[in-house]
Amino acid sequence: MNENKINVSIVEDDSEIRQLLSLIIDGSPSFECKYxxxxxxxxxxxxxxxxxxxxxxxxxxxxxxxxxxxRELKVKLPGTDFLMLTxxxxxxxxxxxLSAGATGYLLKDTPPTELLDxxxxxxxxxxxxxxxxxxxxxxxxxxxxxxxxxxxxTEVLKKLCDGENYKTIADALFVSGNTVRxxxxxxxxxxxxxSRAEAVRKAINQNLL
Amino acid sequence: MNENKINVSIVEDDSEIRQLLSLIIDGSPSFECKYxxxxxxxxxxxxxxxxxxxxxxxxxxxxxxxxxxxRELKVKLPGTDFLMLTxxxxxxxxxxxLSAGATGYLLKDTPPTELLDxxxxxxxxxxxxxxxxxxxxxxxxxxxxxxxxxxxxTEVLKKLCDGENYKTIADALFVSGNTVRxxxxxxxxxxxxxSRAEAVRKAINQNLL
DNA sequence: ATTAAAATGCCCCATATGCGTAATTGATTG
DNA sequence: CAATCAATTACGCATATGGGGCATTTTAAT
Numbered sequence: 001m002n003e004n005k006i007n008v009s010i011v012e013d014d015s016e017i018r019q020l021l022s023l024i025i026d027g028s029p030s031f032e033c034k035y036x037x038x039x040x041x042x043x044x045x046x047x048x049x050x051x052x053x054x055x056x057x058x059x060x061x062x063x064x065x066x067x068x069x070x071r072e073l074k075v076k077l078p079g080t081d082f083l084m085l086t087x088x089x090x091x092x093x094x095x096x097x098l099s100a101g102a103t104g105y106l107l108k109d110t111p112p113t114e115l116l117d118x119x120x121x122x123x124x125x126x127x128x129x130x131x132x133x134x135x136x137x138x139x140x141x142x143x144x145x146x147x148x149x150x151x152x153x154t155e156v157l158k159k160l161c162d163g164e165n166y167k168t169i170a171d172a173l174f175v176s177g178n179t180v181r182x183x184x185x186x187x188x189x190x191x192x193x194x195s196r197a198e199a200v201r202k203a204i205n206q207n208l209l
Numbered sequence: 210m211n212e213n214k215i216n217v218s219i220v221e222d223d224s225e226i227r228q229l230l231s232l233i234i235d236g237s238p239s240f241e242c243k244y245x246x247x248x249x250x251x252x253x254x255x256x257x258x259x260x261x262x263x264x265x266x267x268x269x270x271x272x273x274x275x276x277x278x279x280r281e282l283k284v285k286l287p288g289t290d291f292l293m294l295t296x297x298x299x300x301x302x303x304x305x306x307l308s309a310g311a312t313g314y315l316l317k318d319t320p321p322t323e324l325l326d327x328x329x330x331x332x333x334x335x336x337x338x339x340x341x342x343x344x345x346x347x348x349x350x351x352x353x354x355x356x357x358x359x360x361x362x363t364e365v366l367k368k369l370c371d372g373e374n375y376k377t378i379a380d381a382l383f384v385s386g387n388t389v390r391x392x393x394x395x396x397x398x399x400x401x402x403x404s405r406a407e408a409v410r411k412a413i414n415q416n417l418l
Numbered sequence: 419a420t421t422a423a424a425a426t427g428c429c430c431c432a433t434a435t436g437c438g439t440a441a442t443t444g445a446t447t448g
Numbered sequence: 449c450a451a452t453c454a455a456t457t458a459c460g461c462a463t464a465t466g467g468g469g470c471a472t473t474t475t476a477a478t
Contacts, residue, residue, distance in 0.1 A: 098350035099416060126340030127347040134336035137346060141307035150424060163407035165464065179426050185466080186424085194466070195434095198372035200409045207308060359454060374434065388456050394437075395454090403436070404464095424475070434465065443456075448449100 005032040006123055009052040011043045011069060012036070012085070013061050017108075021056060024112045031116065040069035048076045054119050057102070059086040059093055067096050074101035081122045085110075089132055095140070104128040143207040148190045156183045158209050161200045214241040215332055218261040220252045220278060221245070221294070222270050226317075230265065233321045240325065249278035257285045263328050266311070268295040268302055276305050283310035290331045294319075298341055304349070313337040352416040357399040365392045367418050370409045 008025050010033065012018040018036055025033040035050045037043040040061050047055065055073065059066040070082045083104040084097045094105055104122050106115065107130040118128035129137065149157065152173075159169045166184075170177040188194055191202050203209055217234050219242065221227040227245055234242040244259045246252040249270050256264065264282065268275040279291045292313040293306045303314055313331050315324065316339040327337035338346065358366065361382075368378045375393075379386040397403050400411050412418055 095350065098347055099352050101351055103344065103347060121340055124340065125344055127338075127343035129336075129343065129347075131330055131333065131335030134338065134343070135312065135334055137350075138307055138312055138336040138338075141304065142310055143308050152425065160406055161410050163402060163404040163410070165404075167464095175425085176427060178428055181466085182426070182428095183424095185468095188466080193372060195372040195374075196404075196406045196465080197369055197409045200406045201370050201372070201413065204410065204413050361455065376434095384455085385457060387458055390436085391456070391458095393435090397436080405435080419478095421478075422476085424473100426473075427471080429470090430468085432465105432467090435463085437461090437463105439459090441457080443454100445452100445454080447452080 005030060006054065006119060007031075007052040008033045008054050008056065008119060009043070009047060009050070010036040010056045011038075011040060011061065011066065012056070012058040013038050014058075017058075021115075024115065025119070028116055031119065040064045040066065040072075043069055044072050044076070047073060047080075051077050052080055054081050054083055054122055056083050056085050056119075059084055059097065067093065067100050070097060070100040070102055083118065083122055083128070089130075089136070091136065094133055094136055098137070105133045106130050107133065141207075147206075147208045149187060149208060153183050153187050153190070154208065156180060157187055157199065157203050160184070160187075160196055161203055161209065214239060215263065215328060216240075216261040217242045217263050217265065217328060218252070218256060218259070219245040219265045220247075220249060220270070220275065221265070221267040222247050223267075226267075230324075233324065234328070237325055240328065249273045249275065249281075252278055253281050253285070256282060256289075260286050261289055263290050263292055263331055265292050265294050265328075268293055268306065269297075276302065276309050279306060279309040279311055292327065292331055292337070298339075298345070300345065303342055303345055307346070314342045315339050316342070350416075356415075356417050358396060358417060362392050362396050362399070363417065365389060366396055366408065366412050369393065369396075369405055370412055370418065 008031055010018055010021050012021065018038065022033045022036055025031045037046065040063055057066040057069055066084060081103045082101060083106060084102045085106055085108055086093065087108045089107060097105060104118060104127050106118055106128065110130060121128045147154065156169060159172065166177045166180050170180045187199060191199055193199050193202060217240055219227055219230050221230065224247065227247065231242045231245055234240045246255065249272055266275040266278055275293060290312045291310060292315060293311045294315055294317055295302065296317045298316060306314060313327060313336050315327055315337060319339060330337045356363065364382065365378060368381060375386045375389050379389045396408060400408055402408050402411060
């Protein structure tokens with residue numbers, strides 16, 4: 001194991017792609033790519049014996065998916081970064097991969113040079129993403145502009161999320177507890193929920209605050 | 210207004226930096242940078258008269274911040290993309306900017322070439338971020354690996370977030386309502402909360418599900 | 419000017435919730 | 449083997465919550 005080279009492993013079922021990637025990476029002077037796997041199970045079992053700096057993980061694998069792979073390997077290899085590789089840019093896959101612990105997400109049309117740059121970026125503290133993925137991720141933070149709630153209701157909802165009860169909300173807004181209850185009823189109606197828990201959930205997930 | 214060029218406006222209080230950026234951008238054949246502003250108020254008032262494709266927005270501005278600026282301009286200029294520019298990489302600023310509607314976030318040490326590339330990327334559907342920012346953003350999706358909750362408690366918490374009550378949770382888990390209550394008590398204790406609303410909030414914000 | 423929300427306020431009532439306390443079993447771990 | 453902890457069950461109690469209905473005033477919007 002050359003200490004100066006960035007050690008990369010690949011998990012990819014298509015042997016052609018796997019070998020191609022391996023050649024690109026291993027052929028580059030600053031990288032080394034010795035241990036590759038054709039499925040998740042092998043990777044989960046064997047990668048811990050030869051811990052790489054970065055694992056390129058295909059998402060669509062036979063058996064357990066690359067997402068599952070990251071989830072399992074992340075605990076066994078806390079020092080390894082995971083770069084997802086996929087053909088289709090599926091919304092759910094992106095966010096699931098990220099919450100599983102991926103530090104980057106590339107589409108397979110990424111040209112070789114960029115792939116190598118991305119791997120470098122990962123070990124240097126970056127998080128490379130293909131442009132459409134980055135956009136998707138950032139967009140997930142955007143607020144829903146058209147909240148169905150009135151200003152006052154939004155104010156009440158915020159306090160609901162803080163776990164405040166009728167009385168404290170009422171005091172904070174200088175209105176009666178009954179008014180607060182009326183607002184909450186209205187909020188529930190508009191959000192189509194009938195409990196605080198659901199209201200809080202919707203408020204957070206839809207950025208209504 | 211040249212239709213072939215990408216139209217850029219800058220909001221930046223430091224006149225030196227503003228002019229420097231303007232020179233870099235306007236000096237490049239594929240860009241045009243005519244209308245720049247030294248503060249948010251001016252930008253909010255005047256930019257709608259000359260809507261640019263991209264606005265480079267400084268965060269630390271005298272008066273209302275660049276974040277506030279994005280929030281206000283985003284509604285007036287729905288077709289414009291906002292690229293934040295800042296010196297310090299403050300966590301809160303990043304996420305606030307994104308939820309305000311920014312589509313990119315660059316640190317001021319970004320070299321001119323990359324800045325231009327980033328602007329191009331934005332209009333082409335990307336979301337450029339400086340490496341440490343990208344890492345921060347992706348990390349925000351990572352699950353808290355060391356959840357203080359037991360598996361059973363996590364299961365209960367999920368159902369709490371769905372707005373289920375003691376009875377339905379109990380039925381779903383094939384245990385008594387009292388058991389569910391005991392679990393919930395334990396959850397509250399571990400999460401340092403004392404209501405569903407707070408528990409749901411923590412669960413979502415800390416990815417405990 | 420008329421209508422429609424929004425914001426405010428109130429009552430009753432059944433049930434859900436949170437808190438305290440306590441006990442049993444099984445698994446894990448030192 | 450002892451100790452700890454997770455999971456389970458249980459009871460009582462004060463209060464919070466959600467549902468229903470109803471009324472007034474202020475503030476948009478048409």
